[in-house]
Amino acid sequence: MAKILIPTPLRQFTAKRDSVNVPGATVGEVLAALTTEFPDLRKQIFNDEGKLRSFVNVYLNDEDIRYLGKDATPAADSDTVSLVPSIAGGAAN
Amino acid sequence: MIRIEPEPWAAMVAHARASYPNECCGAMLGAAEGDTKTVRQAIALENAFEGAQAARYELRPEDLLAADKAARERHMNLIGIYHSHPDCDAYFSATDLRNSCPWYSFVVLSIQKGEFHHANCFLPNVDQTEAPKEELIY
Ligand SMILES: [Zn+2]
Numbered sequence: 001m002a003k004i005l006i007p008t009p010l011r012q013f014t015a016k017r018d019s020v021n022v023p024g025a026t027v028g029e030v031l032a033a034l035t036t037e038f039p040d041l042r043k044q045i046f047n048d049e050g051k052l053r054s055f056v057n058v059y060l061n062d063e064d065i066r067y068l069g070k071d072a073t074p075a076a077d078s079d080t081v082s083l084v085p086s087i088a089g090g091a092a093n
Numbered sequence: 094m095i096r097i098e099p100e101p102w103a104a105m106v107a108h109a110r111a112s113y114p115n116e117c118c119g120a121m122l123g124a125a126e127g128d129t130k131t132v133r134q135a136i137a138l139e140n141a142f143e144g145a146q147a148a149r150y151e152l153r154p155e156d157l158l159a160a161d162k163a164a165r166e167r168h169m170n171l172i173g174i175y176h177s178h179p180d181c182d183a184y185f186s187a188t189d190l191r192n193s194c195p196w197y198s199f200v201v202l203s204i205q206k207g208e209f210h211h212a213n214c215f216l217p218n219v220d221q222t223e224a225p226k227e228e229l230i231y
Contacts, residue, residue: 005161005165007161007171007196008125008164008170008171008172008196009125009172009196009197010196018165043219044195044196044219053219054221055192055193055194055195055221057154059154059158062155062158064154082158082161084154084155084157084158084161085154085157085194085196085197086154086192086194087151087152087157087174087192087193087194087197088142088149088150088151088152088188088192089149089150089176089186089188089189089190089191089192089193089199090116090142090148090149090150090176090186090188090189091116091148091178091179091181091184091186091188092148092149092186092188093186093187093188
């Protein structure tokens with residue numbers, strides 16, 4: 001049961017919980033279990049094709065899973081999964 | 094509605110002025126009760142955009158992860174992101190929208206000739222197609 005930290009604005013979809021423990025041997029399974037338990041979260045994290053939205057980065061502890069094993073990254077009970085946004089911008093259109 | 098307390102507001106304006114003529118960016122921590130948000134602390138973050146920063150900014154995800162961790166330790170929430178528009182109005186540009194995240198409130202500070210001019214707050218949608226204004230009190 002890895003722990004997933006829920007960003008504040010998403011707690012409206014997780015019965016106000018700021019972290020959730022869900023089963024899963026990999027990060028992909030953990031995210032699938034999370035969005036099964038809290039279906040309203042799915043739209044915030046995944047697009048219609050079931051891929052992570054462009055602004056969502058997933059971290060296992062302090063590492064971006066993109067540089068680990070992506071969805072197949074093993075998740076242990078002691079691990080913490082974080083949903084971290086990509087944010088940029090600027091006045092230039 | 095988002096209300097920024099005087100101390101974080103002063104820090105945000107000071108950060109935006111100090112970064113002029115470049116854009117600055119940072120995180121806002123505080124409390125959220127439904128649609129009513131109160132910013133109690135502003136954390137200045139590095140503009141990590143590689144290239145000219147007069148009209149661009151980029152936040153490192155690692156810095157946002159650290160800001161979220163800091164918020165949890167201080168029993169606050171990460172509720173918003175701020176950035177500045179040097180010598181431009183405080184609109185939400187196409188670049189802002191394309192690189193936004195719908196989870197947070199986005200405060201834009203207009204800095205004209207080095208001095209604070211006005212600010213607006215925006216709430217981008219999940220599909221990054223529009224960002225309606227959120228009432229901002231400072
Ligand atoms: Zn902008």
